[in-house]
Amino acid sequence: MANILIVEDERAIADLLAMNLQAVGHGCTVTMTGKAAVTAAKEQGFDLMLLDIMLPDMEGFAVAERVRDVPIIFLTARGADADKIRGFGLGADDYITKPFSVSELLLRVQAVLRRTHREDKSYTLGPLSVRFDAHEVTLDGERVELTSQEFALLRTLIENRNVCLSRQRLLSEAWGMDFVGESRTVDVHIQKLRHKLRLEDAIQTVYKSGYRFVDKP
Amino acid sequence: MKLWQKTYALSALLCTLILYGCMFLVTAPAMSAAVSSTREAACREEKAIAAALQKLLSEVPQGRQGPMAASFLENYRHTGLRFLTKREEQTAYDTLPFSLQLLPGRQGLLRRQGRLYVFVSDRLPSGFELVYLQEAEALSSLLRGQLLTAALTGTAVALMMALALYVLLYRLNLPMSRLAHELRTPLTIMQGYGETLRDARLTPEQAHLAADYIAAEAQRLSRVADSLLTLHSPGEESAAMGIVDIEALCAHLQITFPELRCRVNWATAFGDEALLSTLLSNLIKNALAAAPKGSPVELLAEPNRITVTDHGRGLTKREFRYVNHPKRLRRLHREGGIGVPLCHAIAAAHGAKLTYERGEDGGTVAVLTFTTP
Numbered sequence: 001m002a003n004i005l006i007v008e009d010e011r012a013i014a015d016l017l018a019m020n021l022q023a024v025g026h027g028c029t030v031t032m033t034g035k036a037a038v039t040a041a042k043e044q045g046f047d048l049m050l051l052d053i054m055l056p057d058m059e060g061f062a063v064a065e066r067v068r069d070v071p072i073i074f075l076t077a078r079g080a081d082a083d084k085i086r087g088f089g090l091g092a093d094d095y096i097t098k099p100f101s102v103s104e105l106l107l108r109v110q111a112v113l114r115r116t117h118r119e120d121k122s123y124t125l126g127p128l129s130v131r132f133d134a135h136e137v138t139l140d141g142e143r144v145e146l147t148s149q150e151f152a153l154l155r156t157l158i159e160n161r162n163v164c165l166s167r168q169r170l171l172s173e174a175w176g177m178d179f180v181g182e183s184r185t186v187d188v189h190i191q192k193l194r195h196k197l198r199l200e201d202a203i204q205t206v207y208k209s210g211y212r213f214v215d216k217p
Numbered sequence: 218m219k220l221w222q223k224t225y226a227l228s229a230l231l232c233t234l235i236l237y238g239c240m241f242l243v244t245a246p247a248m249s250a251a252v253s254s255t256r257e258a259a260c261r262e263e264k265a266i267a268a269a270l271q272k273l274l275s276e277v278p279q280g281r282q283g284p285m286a287a288s289f290l291e292n293y294r295h296t297g298l299r300f301l302t303k304r305e306e307q308t309a310y311d312t313l314p315f316s317l318q319l320l321p322g323r324q325g326l327l328r329r330q331g332r333l334y335v336f337v338s339d340r341l342p343s344g345f346e347l348v349y350l351q352e353a354e355a356l357s358s359l360l361r362g363q364l365l366t367a368a369l370t371g372t373a374v375a376l377m378m379a380l381a382l383y384v385l386l387y388r389l390n391l392p393m394s395r396l397a398h399e400l401r402t403p404l405t406i407m408q409g410y411g412e413t414l415r416d417a418r419l420t421p422e423q424a425h426l427a428a429d430y431i432a433a434e435a436q437r438l439s440r441v442a443d444s445l446l447t448l449h450s451p452g453e454e455s456a457a458m459g460i461v462d463i464e465a466l467c468a469h470l471q472i473t474f475p476e477l478r479c480r481v482n483w484a485t486a487f488g489d490e491a492l493l494s495t496l497l498s499n500l501i502k503n504a505l506a507a508a509p510k511g512s513p514v515e516l517l518a519e520p521n522r523i524t525v526t527d528h529g530r531g532l533t534k535r536e537f538r539y540v541n542h543p544k545r546l547r548r549l550h551r552e553g554g555i556g557v558p559l560c561h562a563i564a565a566a567h568g569a570k571l572t573y574e575r576g577e578d579g580g581t582v583a584v585l586t587f588t589t590p
Contacts, residue, residue, distance in 0.1 A: 009506065012434065015430070019417070019419070078399035102409050102413055
């Protein structure tokens, strides 16, 4: 679980980000001004900062200059190349313009956490234990053999837990963007995971949408 | 360069070219007529002089014609006229200021040594060739004057047109650029919560909050779009002026901003509810951003006066200079966002004035004073 600092002065957007990040298992702290963000970053350690550029007391760029050791994803309505260049020049790890897709944002958050080696190394749900770095899955202490594809699919579901993923999204995430295959491939592998890991209740089918890994009651 | 600026540059260039073309078309006939008139006058004068010279030459023996011609033409030296006369390559008289070789029967204008001349060449029955040359100073001045007038007039009109076009395109683009920017926030919220409701597993409270946000932002989107477009339409009044329930407006603001404390001693006002809501929301947001955490923001509504007070650090002298002068605000605030400039514009649309004052404890008080009851 990553500890993420959200710096956004629009309350509705801040709540939106927190709601979705917490759904997939991250911890969130919300600040609405640049100064509060700088203070929070100094007092606590964060794995990632989602930083709006247009803040009431200072620009997000100024915050980025003061907070140097936290990966940053800029969120902004300003999509001009000059702003992007400036943001990346200040060491930003990604830059996303509003309006954005929440699923895309979650994807980018995960990508930055992975790139900066701050992603979860393991996951536990009841008798199930997964170690991502070792590609190891145990159930009730017994090791369960999964194919690399099954493991990739399991990892994708866990990293996006409590959020519905379409078959297409699962294909692109677990199989790779250039995979040309039917979405039934996903259905087959989901069945295997459910059977091997006793996840019939945890991996839910969402009618007309896809699948969702649920770890909350 | 933004698209509207490119459009402006292209349009201004095209208009300028068309304008200069039109100026030329208008000026050219007058210039042409002046040139023709000068040439015709020169031809008439040359014909008269040639006829007189021919009559004189016919009365003298051939051997004496040359000196007689020279003597005759010398009489015209003081008039500024210049002549060349020769027969069979023998020059009898030459007062031309420069060498000139012409076939008989030609006439026209030429420019030599920075001066304009009109010339006529002729052949007399006596066999003499005569070249008549006159400096066309008056014509030269006239043509210069006409060209200069056309150029100056064209340039002045082009500049005025360019300025008017720039202002028009700027005003047309301004609401669009501000609208585009201001739309991004509600669109982000609506898209985000829509996707969240569809994809995420939410508690009933979270789902309700998401639906509330979508509904609120959809309404705000509609109001902002209508208000901005209406506000910037030249010559058009705000579309929804009417009786505004100030108590209801403040109650709605209190829901949106839980940290706000309202005191309402004003029942109704005449105005555009959506615009007033946008104005007060902007003032409250700015106050909340300036206020320390936990410090209240107060809205007081009295007859013809609404104040929004925060207890923050207050504005600096420089900031006070700018926020009370809407036209200077661009230098203070970042581009993007509507904020204080729109607040001033909405206030003006209601016949009201927005000013900022220093609070008793150093905070800031935004004062909206309605001058039109």
